[in-house]
Amino acid sequence: EADIYQTPRYLVIGTGKKITLECSQTMGHDKMYWYQQDPGMELHLIHYSYGVNSTEKGDLSSESTVSRIRTEHFPLTLESARPSHTSQYLCASRDSSGANVLTFGAGSRLTVL
């Protein structure tokens, strides 16, 4: 049973719309991440957070923004979606121990027409 939840799983929207992808985890993990993954491609880190009110940009530049107001919640927002934003977005979390094991959500597949 998943301890990290992403909604929506699938979203098809028109260009210019604002969208928010939700990510919640019940494990009390401090560290949370957003990855972008194009079909059959590697994962690219776009945002991460090491705790409440802490957010950083990842290795891949993204027009999306994130917030971390509560430990368990790490939503990603696109103010004006474009076809180039079409991708799968994966949320993950881990605790602050040294083991570094990431737990992933099932992903949100976004299609912008």
Add this chain to the structure above:
Amino acid sequence: AQSVTQLDSQVPVFEEAPVELRCNYSSSVSVYLFWYVQYPNQGLQLLLKYLSGSTLVKGINGFEAEFNKSQTSFHLRKPSVHISDTAEYFCAVSRINNDMSFGAGTRLTVKP
């Protein structure tokens, strides 16, 4: 910084055949090593991890991997694959308390 190279982008095999998915990493310090599996339209699921101790690590679904420090490798193996093993496999590396770096993935296709 650490990096990961998965040497094969696609590996086709027949059912019940053995398989090896290759992974090499580069890092100047000790690392943790991981293999994740991704089934279609799903997130990533941890297959196995090497943190310390025995260099042969056993994971779920009959997979195992061997850490070879001298060759900086962490190859994934299974002696007999099933159709249900068809998926994308990602090798990953991280340093203690640092973030994870992923390889580009290997698509394993098991044919009947």
